Amino acid sequence: MKDYIRIASGQGYWGDRFDAPYDQVNEGEIDYLVMDYLAELTMSIMQKQKSRNPDLGYAKDFIPLMDTLLPTLVEKNIRVITNAGGVNPVGCMLAMREVAERQGFRDLKIAAIYGDDILHQLDGLIASGNDLKNMETGKSLSSVRKQVTSANVYFGAKPVVEALQQGAHIIVTGRVTDTGITLAPMIHEFGWKNDEWDKLAAGVVGGHINECGAQASGGNFFAGWQDVPRMERIGFPIVEAYPDGHLIITKHESLGGLITEQTIKEQLVYELGDPREYITPDVVADFTTIELETVGKDRVKIKNIKGKPDTPYYKVSISYFDGYTCIGNLTYTWPDALKKAHKADEIVRKRIEYLGLKFDEIQTEFLGYNASHGTTAHKIDDPNEIVFQIGVRGRNKADMQKFANEIVPLVLTGPPNVTGFGGGRPRVRDVIAYWPALISKEMVSPKVLTIETG
Amino acid sequence: MKVKLIELAHARSGDKGDTANVGIIALKPEYYSIIKKHVTADKVKKHFGNMVKGKVERFELPNICALNFLLHNALGGGGTLTLKHDAQGKTISAALLRMEIEVDETLFRE
Structure with missing residues (x-):
């Protein structure tokens, strides 16, 4: 087992700074590059693109990005996990394979994680008694059924872990949680068990730090934005994860930005609900026990993270025309x-x-x-x-x-x-x-498909 | 004496549908108890007046000397529904730091 792994954030949303992933890969050592491309509105736009052309429906920018990055990724043995697959992860995987084969990379394993897209199963689900009630209003989905433009289950880290175990170098997912793509490599590398709640929660906290890119490393930083070095080439965060479930948040030394307890605290409270119950498909994390400690320049340690068992539900993100x-x-x-x-x-x-x-x-x-x-x-x-x-x-x-x-x-x-x-x-x-709902975990299951370039 | 909350805390805000969240973090650990005492859910609701149509919830994170507020029905419907310029509530954090609270004069003496 490795002493630690470094998981770098390369993209906080689709349209984030385009060269951040290059810098993460080139400016220092990392083991994993994780990139978040999805939001509710994005899924709806992708469904529209896919309905016009069944080969589309994923984050198109991802393919040219990988075209450029691939030689370095292979050379440095960096694995990539991203939800760029949108509503067509398999299509994204095939486009990725084309790029890899054109460049002559053989035996490269590319995985797609799908099964989250339930748009075409909605009527069946409703008919069998899953009324997909709106979590905020309590209304049942049938009231807006005809206007629905996308419906995706949020999967957690588990299918990503499965793909990693199959040896995938590049994993493109559909609607996997933003935190799941950072948590998955920790489970895979350290062999964390499904009920090691505190460790899983640590991975979720790491994911929460990574998911908004530079917001953890000096971007949008209220307490000291005036003094953040070189924001024009801000270093995105890197989560250094350890087998016992503590983390060190850092960034590449050569890049701008800042990692301090204050930058981390601001990101910890970002889009937070009840801090004792940060619900994910893998674990319910508690943000009220976390301890921060500065352990070096641009290095903040996070420890004493606690977690509780996961809930029996997946969250579903449904979008509809209104x-x-x-x-x-x-x-x-x-x-x-x-x-x-x-x-x-x-x-x-x-x-x-x-x-x-x-x-x-x-x-x-x-x-x-x-x-x-x-x-x-x-x-x-x-x-x-x-x-x-x-x-x-x-x-x-x-x-x-x-x-x-x-x-x-x-x-x-x-x-x-x-x-x-x-x-x-x-x-x-x-x-x-946006129509947030819950669905019993038994009703849907993630699918993992890994292919090899030839 | 009265001080603005910006003297005692920093903050970040964001959205979840039509709910805005504002996390405020004490600039020094000794400010946390003052903030906790004075910045109640009721006071926050009053501070925002008609900007927040629903209830205000408050959660404590003593470990990082922070409070998290959920401001319900504060984003004009949220998402793509809203007509507000600040559709995601990104600037509400600074608006909360305008709040005035009563503190002891000795607080800022080193």
């Missing part, structure tokens, strides 16, 4: 910037009424004044400029389009000193709403 939004904006300047913005708001609202447009919601915000901090914002007496932003949400697409046409005309028909209309008419966008 109408449209359209948001437009214009910039008004001094003098009386705010008054002009208010006047523009009044005019648009009267136009909506005059034209008889029907919306479920109309909302105005004044950017540069109080859009983000609302009632808590301090007063500004005489702002130099204000961005007037008005948005509507509704179900009638024709009304949405008519609203979109009402913004730019204000330039010639409304208050003076207005700019920021270069983008033209605002776009009408689909609302893809």
Whole structure:
């Protein structure tokens, strides 16, 4: 058994800094590169792409990335785990094989983890009494069934571990939890058992640190962003995991960024619910026992992590079409910037009424004044400029389009000193709403398929 | 004397659907008990006024001298449904640090 393994985060979401994975691989020693590409909206977009072309439906950027990285990965024996497979992990695996074979890499094992996509099983599941109730509202899924655009079970680390045991060098998954892709190599390398809850919880904490990329290493860092070195080439975090279940969070020395107890604490509380019950498919982790200790420059040790048995359910992430939004904006300047913005708001609202447009919601915000901090914002007496932003949400697409046409005309028909209309008419966008539900673990099972390049 | 919470804590916020979470972390361990005493769920609810339509829940992480708040129905529906500029509640952390709390004057004396 290795003394420790180094698991590097290469991507916090699809669209994160493109060269972070290169730096993780090239600038120091790592054993695993893990990359998170998925969010609820992403799954829905991928389903749409797959419906147009059955070979698509995964994070396309992943393939050219791997095309460049592959020689170094092979040379350094670094294994890659990513949920870039989206709603078509097998398609992603096949595209990956093509790249590897074109480069002449033989005997490379590539695995796909699937079975999480239950979009085409929904009717059967509902008919057999799984009503996939919304965890927040309690409503049953049948109320929006016709609008559903994607439905995926969140699997945990177990199928990834299976692929690692089969010797896979590159593992592309569907909807595996963000934390699962960091936890899996620890289970595989250290032989942790299914009921070693504290150790599994440690892996989850490591996964929580890794899953948002540089947010653990000096990005979005409230307590000291001014002093973070070289943010233009910020080093993404590396979780150094030890067999006894403690971790050291670090980064490559040559890169920018910062690992301190404060950067780690900020990431620990990010998107946190009840800290005693961080629920994952593998274990329920407790964030209230964790101890942090600085053990070197850019090295923070995390220990005393506790865990409890997993629940009998998988979480299901369902997305469904739920109408449209359209948001437009214009910039008004001094003098009386705010008054002009208010006047523009009044005019648009009267136009909506005059034209008889029907919306479920109309909302105005004044950017540069109080859009983000609302009632808590301090007063500004005489702002130099204000961005007037008005948005509507509704179900009638024709009304949405008519609203979109009402913004730019204000330039010639409304208050003076207005700019920021270069983008033209605002776009009408689909609302893809999120439906969180639970499903009994017996109802679905992950599939692992490993192929070898020839 | 009154101080803004930003003198005592740092913070990060994010979203889970229409719920925003704000974690606040004491800048020094000795500030934690003060924050715990003064920054109650009720006070946070009042601080945000009509920005938070639902309830506010508070959780304690004494191990890292932090409190975690869940602000329900605070993101205009959340996700792609919302019309808010800050759709993911990323800036709500700083808005909470504007809160004023009463502390003993000796606190900042070294």
